[in-house]
Amino acid sequence: MELLLSIFGATAQGLTWTIFALGVFITFRILNYADLTCEGSFALGGSISSVFVVGLNLNPYLSLFVALLSGLAAGAVTGLLHTKLKIPSILSGILTMFGLYSINLRIMGQPNTSLVGSKSLIFMIKDKLPTAAELGIKDIILQTGVILVVGLIFSLIAIAFLYWFFGTEIGSCIRATGNNDTMVRAQGVNTDMTKIAGLSFSNGLIALAGALVTQTQGYADVGMGQGVIVIGLASIVIGEVLFLKAKNFAVKMLAILCGSVIYRIIIALILRLGLDTNDMKLFTAIVVALALSIPTLLKNKPLFTRKEVKPPF
């Protein structure tokens, strides 16, 4: 029973983190840009969302929207540093991330903010539902259930939106930029703009995810973004390994959703086996390093060479 409960909780957590993984997917896989801004913009979303609900007593839905906008801006800053000021890609992201740490502290006025007792997103939804006692279930199950549904709805909306967006003319240009920006310029597209747009979208989603995670876990911490890019990458590679043959863009994103959930379940199970929480980051880093090196490791094996189809010329 306790095992099921922890899997249930991990699933809910994985779903609230899906949007984050999708944001990392946009830069890492689509734009081919290892963007570290995400560590700052994730905490930015969390900081804004917590202050909205706790300090300002404003609507949590509004806080999600403002977090999204702030993330768009953060991504645009990184994009401008990289394209207009020609700062190398990784460094541009690090600079924005670094600066955001101070900004996040300013926003919260303290290193962390607890949402306990305030009108958080989950509180407001539960308020409209019958109580756990009336339903005859434990409160923790109701709470987790609400988080799971909220996470699922947000993830599916994000996937539907991204599927549409990356199918449009502008979206196609962003995808092509990650492939070959010389070609995109030769087709008359300003690749500075497509890069800025891609980074902006990615970080907008990531800040939204930070806000959503804050609303569901009940607190925001200025350090909540530390190392999260690795969690995003873990979700992406787990999804890719599970859906190796996925060609459709929507399926690829659903694979990331599954990857995010499975990552959380694996962590939950390992923790139940008695592993120290502090070792989790090392564990995640090793998993991601292994998963990312699979293509290189398999290259030398004849087992995986493709059957050559001779082209007509």
Add this chain to the structure above:
Amino acid sequence: MLKLNQINKTFNQNTVNEKRVINDLSLYLKRGEFVTVIGGNGAGKSTLLNLIAGVYPPDTGSILLDGEAITNLPEYKRAKHLGRVFQDPMMGTAANMEIGENLALAYRRGKTRGLKWGVTNKEKQIYMEKLNNLGLGLETRMSSKVGLLSGGQRQALTLLMATLQEPKLLLLDEHTAALDPNTAERVLELTQQIVSANNLTTLMITHNMKQAIQYGNRLIMMYEGKIIFDVSGEDKSKLEVTDLLKKFEVVSKGSFANDRMILS
């Protein structure tokens, strides 16, 4: 059509690696001319094409296309008027995208792009027809990723993409140099076919003297950033490889042996 006035370009200015690549070069292209450009390594052929395409601006001089000054126009803006095929088959297409998606990107060259769907069914009919004209069987593989195609197929596709929206000027930068001889021949035939069908003004760089003579109606030879030989019409059709070699011998004096090896 295209007017280059006294262009100069020096790389790594004021350093030990300073290299004057284009030296007071002027060139005028008439509409419908198919010009082949020949020259040894470092003669400035690719730099010339990159200057026209806007990869970098010239140090001095001006570039006019169809009367419009494009000297300092960014690369993506002048792309509206230019079709380009690169030496590296990987450079002209997006490998992880489908053939149809690549064509759709090229179909919108010079048009504003918005939030409309990236590839419409109506366009697909047009692409199907155009791919069919290439005769490579690509019309049945519209949703294949371009990365799965061979180098020759990718160059043929890039050529199609460069001319899908009729360009004012087609720039071919040794676009067959990376291909095997048979494939190169085939891509050149396609080039000729597309250029003739649309009467395109074309600038084609080549390392191969035979190709330079065989294709086009005007030939220019470059050496150390200058045009040292410019021949068109009947004179060009009478030209032979030995004539070109002699010409090279005269201008390059001692260093000729090297160039000869590269060119033969």
